[in-house]
Amino acid sequence: xxxxxxxxxxxxxxxxxxxxxxxxxxxxxxxxxxxxxxxxxxxxxxxxxxxxxxxxxxxxxxxxxxxxxxxxxxxxxxxxxxxxxxxxxxxxxxxxxxxxxxxxxxxxxxxxxxxxxxxxxxxxxxxxxxxxxxxxxxxxxxxxxxxxxxxxxxxxxxxxxxxxxxxxxxxxxxxxxxxxxxxxxxxxxxxxxxxxxxxxxxxxxxxxxxxxxxxxxxxxxxxxxxxxxxxxxxxxxxxxxxxxxxxxxxxxxxxxxxxxxxxxxxxxxxxxxxxxxxxxxxxxxxxxxxxxxxxxxxxxxxxxxxxxxxxxxxxxxxxxxxxxxxxxxxxxxxxxxxxxxxxxxxxxxxxxxxxxxxxxxxxxxxxxxxxxxxxxxxxxxxxxxxxxxxxxxxxxxxxxxxxxxxxxxxxxxxxxxxxxxxxxxxxxxxxxxxxxxxxxxx
Amino acid sequence: xxxxxxxxxxxxxxxxxxxxxxxxxxxxxxxxxxxxxxxxxxxxxxxxxxxxxxxxxxxxxxxxxxxxxxxxxxxxxxxxxxxxxxxxxxxxxxxxxxxxxxxxxxxxxxxxxxxxxxxxxxxxxxxxxxxxxxxxxxxxxxxxxxxxxxxxxxxxxxxxxxxxxxxxxxxxxxxxxxxxxxxxxxxxxxxxxxxxxxxxxxxxxxxxxxxxxxxxxxxxxxxxxxxxxxxxxxxxxxxxxxxxxxxxxxxxxxxxxxxxxxxxxxxxxxxxxxxxxxxxxxxxxxxxxxxxxxxxxxxxxxxxxxxxxxxxxxxxxxxxxxxxxxxxxxxxxxxxxxxxxxxxxxxxxxxxxxxxxxxxxxxxxxxxxxxxxxxxxxxxxxxxxxxxxxxxxxxxxxxxxxxxxxxxxxxxxxxxxxxxxxxxxxxxxxxxxxxxxxxxxx
Numbered sequence: 055x056x057x058x059x060x061x062x063x064x065x066x067x068x069x070x071x072x073x074x075x076x077x078x079x080x081x082x083x084x085x086x087x088x089x090x091x092x093x094x095x096x097x098x099x100x101x102x103x104x105x106x107x108x109x110x111x112x113x114x115x116x117x118x119x120x121x122x123x124x125x126x127x128x129x130x131x132x133x134x135x136x137x138x139x140x141x142x143x144x145x146x147x148x149x150x151x152x153x154x155x156x157x158x159x160x161x162x163x164x165x166x167x168x169x170x171x172x173x174x175x176x177x178x179x180x181x182x183x184x185x186x187x188x189x190x191x192x193x194x195x196x197x198x199x200x201x202x203x204x205x206x207x208x209x210x211x212x213x214x215x216x217x218x219x220x221x222x223x224x225x226x227x228x229x230x231x232x233x234x235x236x237x238x239x240x241x242x243x244x245x246x247x248x249x250x251x252x253x254x255x256x257x258x259x260x261x262x263x264x265x266x267x268x269x270x271x272x273x274x275x276x277x278x279x280x281x282x283x284x285x286x287x288x289x290x291x292x293x294x295x296x297x298x299x300x301x302x303x304x305x306x307x308x309x310x311x312x313x314x315x316x317x318x319x320x321x322x323x324x325x326x327x328x329x330x331x332x333x334x335x336x337x338x339x340x341x342x343x344x345x346x347x348x349x350x351x352x353x354x355x356x357x358x359x360x361x362x363x364x365x366x367x368x369x370x371x372x373x374x375x376x377x378x379x380x381x382x383x384x385x386x387x388x389x390x391x392x393x394x395x396x397x398x399x400x401x402x403x404x405x406x407x408x409x410x411x412x413x414x415x416x417x418x419x420x421x422x423x424x425x426x427x428x429x430x431x432x433x434x435x436x437x438x439x440x441x442x443x444x445x446x447x448x449x450x451x452x453x454x455x456x457x458x459x460x461x462x463x464x465x466x467x468x469x470x471x472x473x474x475x476x477x478x479x480x481x482x483x484x485x486x487x488x489x490x491x492x493x494x495x496x
Numbered sequence: 497x498x499x500x501x502x503x504x505x506x507x508x509x510x511x512x513x514x515x516x517x518x519x520x521x522x523x524x525x526x527x528x529x530x531x532x533x534x535x536x537x538x539x540x541x542x543x544x545x546x547x548x549x550x551x552x553x554x555x556x557x558x559x560x561x562x563x564x565x566x567x568x569x570x571x572x573x574x575x576x577x578x579x580x581x582x583x584x585x586x587x588x589x590x591x592x593x594x595x596x597x598x599x600x601x602x603x604x605x606x607x608x609x610x611x612x613x614x615x616x617x618x619x620x621x622x623x624x625x626x627x628x629x630x631x632x633x634x635x636x637x638x639x640x641x642x643x644x645x646x647x648x649x650x651x652x653x654x655x656x657x658x659x660x661x662x663x664x665x666x667x668x669x670x671x672x673x674x675x676x677x678x679x680x681x682x683x684x685x686x687x688x689x690x691x692x693x694x695x696x697x698x699x700x701x702x703x704x705x706x707x708x709x710x711x712x713x714x715x716x717x718x719x720x721x722x723x724x725x726x727x728x729x730x731x732x733x734x735x736x737x738x739x740x741x742x743x744x745x746x747x748x749x750x751x752x753x754x755x756x757x758x759x760x761x762x763x764x765x766x767x768x769x770x771x772x773x774x775x776x777x778x779x780x781x782x783x784x785x786x787x788x789x790x791x792x793x794x795x796x797x798x799x800x801x802x803x804x805x806x807x808x809x810x811x812x813x814x815x816x817x818x819x820x821x822x823x824x825x826x827x828x829x830x831x832x833x834x835x836x837x838x839x840x841x842x843x844x845x846x847x848x849x850x851x852x853x854x855x856x857x858x859x860x861x862x863x864x865x866x867x868x869x870x871x872x873x874x875x876x877x878x879x880x881x882x883x884x885x886x887x888x889x890x891x892x893x894x895x896x897x898x899x900x901x902x903x904x905x906x907x908x909x910x911x912x913x914x915x916x917x918x919x920x921x922x923x924x925x926x927x928x929x930x931x932x933x934x935x936x937x938x
Binding site for chain 1: 524526560562646649650653654656658659660676677678680681682697710713714715716717719736737739740741743744746747748750751752754755756757761763764766767770771774775777778779781782785786788789792793796797799800803804806807808809810811813814815817818819821822824825826828829830833835847848850851854855858859862863914915918919922926
């Protein structure tokens with residue numbers, strides 16, 4: 055793949071556009087999107103201007119979010135932009151236009167032949183079932199015969215790109231069941247649709263969050279899920295390929311939050327975007343860091359008397375931070391995947407405390423002995439042993455309790471990024487080391 | 497859902513098994529799996545013993561990995577276990593049996609009617625295309641007429657649960673193209689299959705890693721991907737629902753690695769498992785923590801002279817750790833999603849250094865001024881300003897360079913868990929603060 059993209063990019067740069075277009079017709083949209091991504095902004099716009107809309111439209115929707123395909127569309131003349139929108143499936147068109155401001159949307163849509171579907175879809179929030187769905191559904195009526203239904207499917211399917219399932223509705227378009235192509239093809243054509251259809255396993259309203267949509271489709275292994283209104287009338291469907299995109303996006307969000315980055319930060323955004331996304335978190339962290347520093351300040355006289363305590367500070371605090379981060383990673387992911395029923399949350403926390411206690415003993419003994427071997431008095435060894443063991447118990451507790459507690463409050467537990475847990479373990483680690491040191495050694 | 501599960505659990509506990517089974521027939525497998533998960537081990541085994549295999553088989557494969565459904569199957573008598581395997585699709589049966597040791601597998605399989613498919617699938621590694629695929633494919637021959645093909649599909653599809661696509665093969669069963677049901681139903685029955693079929697967009701060998709399989713299916717929005725042998729003969733197919741599972745599993749692995757946890761740790765495993773998975777990492781971390789401590793030890797006399805330096809240590813080191821973790825989260829995720837072509841890696845690193853420099857100035861000025869306001873001399877303010885700014889530049893570099901470097905070495909960049917980055921920023925933070933402090937203030 056890599057070399058093929060480079061070859062195609064070379065064709066464009068050499069100005070051999072005819073040859074490029076000939077090959078572009080045979081490319082998958084995702085592969086052409088790679089070529090577009092590799093070009094610089096001016097080259098890309100110039101190329102899209104001369105590409106037939108049948109090719110460019112599909113490639114534009116396959117470009118990564120951060121490449122801002124919508125900016126290319128906005129830079130085209132109105133007729134070509136409208137031609138691209140006309141070519142696209144309704145949900146892809148709405149996704150692309152949804153990134154533009156209202157003026158650009160209007161300018162382009164005013165030249166589109168039939169804009170009703172796109173207009174309707176633009177009304178839904180992009181991270182909901184409505185924002186993901188296509189209005190293109192194949193429907194048959196429950197009291198039709200299978201033979202008649204097959205005729206209806208033939209008529210409708212021609213204009214729909216990817217038919218995952220056939221939805222069965224009553225005369226008021228209320229959802230009554232689903233049919234796969236297989237059932238339709240296998241069933242005796244004289245039977246009634248309602249006799250061969252299956253029950254709807256899951257359905258969603260358009261305002262349901264995309265994460266819940268993905269969860270339901272994964273849970274029940276659905277190729278598509280119907281979207282209905284409050285009176286159970288069929289509006290559209292969300293398909294399996296959207297679920298994969300949502301699952302990837304949510305995983306990105308979890309990891310960024312975990313690392314203390316705003317989940318809105320585009321992975322390939324500019325450095326200015328990154329500063330805007332991260333600096334507020336760092337200021338929050340600065341406040342929490344002062345808590346840990348305050349503990350050290352309180353024991354300043356102990357440190358002046360025994361400066362070696364300062365040498366052990368980063369070890370006790372650092373190990374606590376890492377133990378807490380381990381517990382946090384496991385707990386956040388368990389909650390994210392819906393693996394922890396409320397009734398078992400305390401068992402999660404007590405498990406992590408136990409793990410912290412065991413690891414605390416294992417690490418504590420090592421550093422206690424090491425301190426003595428390095429020439430410190432045995433009482434100093436005892437202090438670092440106790441501080442380490444204690445801090446790792448605290449770390450197990452903080453790493454599991456904080457996300458569970460946030461989940462109970464209805465806050466996304468991934469917000470409990472490592473920042474809060476490491477503050478907690480810094481404060482407790484310093485308190486234990488310097489407090490015990492003051493008591494035992496001074 | 498929650499209440500329904502509780503009602504059903506109550507029925508089981510009250511011994512009203514007849515009533516339970518009556519309702520269980522109407523449940524989706526994933527919902528029945530929730531009931532099984534909520535029961536304790538003895539109750540669960542007793543229930544599975546009396547459930548018809550048509551119901552229990554599907555529910556067992558929907559149980560979360562960590563609940564060890566295979567242990568239930570192993571505890572059943574041979575005939576019932578074989579009955580469950582007989583009921584399952586070949587890939588589900590192989591997944592379930594794959595978790596058992598060879599003896600248990602053999603004992604159960606010896607009572608299974610036709611074990612050939614399961615035996616074949618058990619030969620593939622579970623995290624490859626072969627481990628994910630089902631051998632159940634609907635095939636038609638390229639020179640058949642559409643009418644004949646439709647007949648063939650009718651014959652084959654009856655025994656296959658979920659027909660995503662129809663594969664077109666030549667007389668030697670070499671893969672030649674794909675057909676959707678839609679194309680088959682729409683096409684004129686007199687035409688040849690090869691005239692209406694589409695090209696194969698992507699195909700994989702059985703030993704291809706599951707992550708690559710998921711990437712291809714997501715990239716090309718495929719409902720299934722054909723698995724072929726070295727001579728292009730069709731072996732089986734991997735379906736969209738497997739991709740969602742793989743995407744979730746890989747995201748879990750990324751987050752655990754990021755948090756310094758072995759990706760093999762079962763999210764709901766015992767505390768002993770957790771200790772085994774995490775303690776080795778903590779020992780690695782202990783070694784790296786001593787590096788940071790060594791820096792502090794080197795400057796012990798400076799700390800004895802100016803103990804306030806110890807108060808600012810956790811602030812400089814902590815902010816560096818968090819800035820590094822931010823850069824790491826973004827970089828790891830970008831690499832994971834394949835968003836960074838090798839040619840752009842240096843641009844990723846230079847962006848992160850720029851972000852670190854800007855945030856370093858923004859945070860450095862605040863704490864420099866604060867130090868002076870708290871009564872420290874202006875030269876002390878200068879030291880903390882310089883140490884903070886410098887450490888955040890280092891953090892941006894370490895958080896992006898370490899994963900990029902590991903990727904170049906062919907090591908999974910997620911291994912660059914926060915442990916290494918925070919060690920780096922601890923060491924550099926202490927060096928800057930204590931080194932500059934010694935130079936400027938003593």
